[in-house]
Amino acid sequence: MVLASGIPAVRRFCYTITAHAQELQAINFLHSTLSSLLNSAELRAAKPIVQPMEATLDKKIFHTLRDVEKESIKAPLLRLQSEMREKSFCPLLAKGIDSRLPDIEYTYNRAAENFAKEMKVIHSKASMPNQSSYVAAEMIPAYRSAAQEHGRGSERRQHNTIQGRVTDGTLFPNISIAIKEDAEAKTEVAFSAFRKVLLPVVAAIRNDIEMAFAAELKSLDKAYKERKNEERRRAELANTIQMLKRQRRELLGRIAYNQG
Numbered sequence: 001m002v003l004a005s006g007i008p009a010v011r012r013f014c015y016t017i018t019a020h021a022q023e024l025q026a027i028n029f030l031h032s033t034l035s036s037l038l039n040s041a042e043l044r045a046a047k048p049i050v051q052p053m054e055a056t057l058d059k060k061i062f063h064t065l066r067d068v069e070k071e072s073i074k075a076p077l078l079r080l081q082s083e084m085r086e087k088s089f090c091p092l093l094a095k096g097i098d099s100r101l102p103d104i105e106y107t108y109n110r111a112a113e114n115f116a117k118e119m120k121v122i123h124s125k126a127s128m129p130n131q132s133s134y135v136a137a138e139m140i141p142a143y144r145s146a147a148q149e150h151g152r153g154s155e156r157r158q159h160n161t162i163q164g165r166v167t168d169g170t171l172f173p174n175i176s177i178a179i180k181e182d183a184e185a186k187t188e189v190a191f192s193a194f195r196k197v198l199l200p201v202v203a204a205i206r207n208d209i210e211m212a213f214a215a216e217l218k219s220l221d222k223a224y225k226e227r228k229n230e231e232r233r234r235a236e237l238a239n240t241i242q243m244l245k246r247q248r249r250e251l252l253g254r255i256a257y258n259q260g
Contacts (some may be wrong), residue, residue: 100201113193118186126179134175139165 126131142165146158165171
């Protein structure tokens with residue numbers, strides 16, 4: 001009767017959609033949640049600086065931060081470390097970022113592990129025949145109704161009751177909604193601790209970079225002013241030399257006139 005009722009097909013359906021749900025939740029976190037968190041570290045320093053010094057922080061560093069939305073957490077962070085070490089812009093800045101990256105990776109890995117555990121629970125509820133399963137939650141009213149059938153033809157009526165619940169058009173949608181809601185809730189719980197740790201770390205990295213850029217801009221501004229002062233002094237010197245040459249020519253002209 002169980003086979004004829006379609007319950008095994010329901011379980012296979014649940015197994016399929018939970019596997020897909022796990023994939024979608026993981027992808028959604030990498031593309032959306034994690035991306036929005038790490039992208040907050042991107043600075044307004046994309047604007048070009050007039051005659052920037054060679055040691056200016058490369059914008060590729062910020063592109064590396066944005067790449068987190070396309071890759072796992074580890075690869076772009078390691079690349080960010082490598083690029084910071086290669087830049088002569090600010091060794092202390094690179095060292096400060098290096099010290100924070102392991103915290104991000106460790107916290108993310110913990111969150112991913114918790115997320116995987118929660119998804120296993122959802123998978124079990126969707127595929128295992130127990131009282132806490134999604135199928136049982138949807139089918140219990142039908143089971144109870146079928147259990148009340150007695151007398152001649154009760155087996156046929158029980159079968160029809162259970163089969164009718166499976167084929168009434170609401171069982172699969174209800175299970176899908178329940179799985180989706182549980183997966184979203186578990187994702188929020190699993191990564192809430194990660195966000196709490198990540199946000200201040202990203203803010204600290206951003207502050208470090210902003211301060212480094214402020215110092216760099218100040219240095220560039222000072223160099224620009226010094227160059228302008230030097231250009232002004234050279235211009236004044238050139239004007240003085242031209243004036244002295246003109247005075248020399250005038251003096252020689254008067255001497256020649258007096259001798260004539």
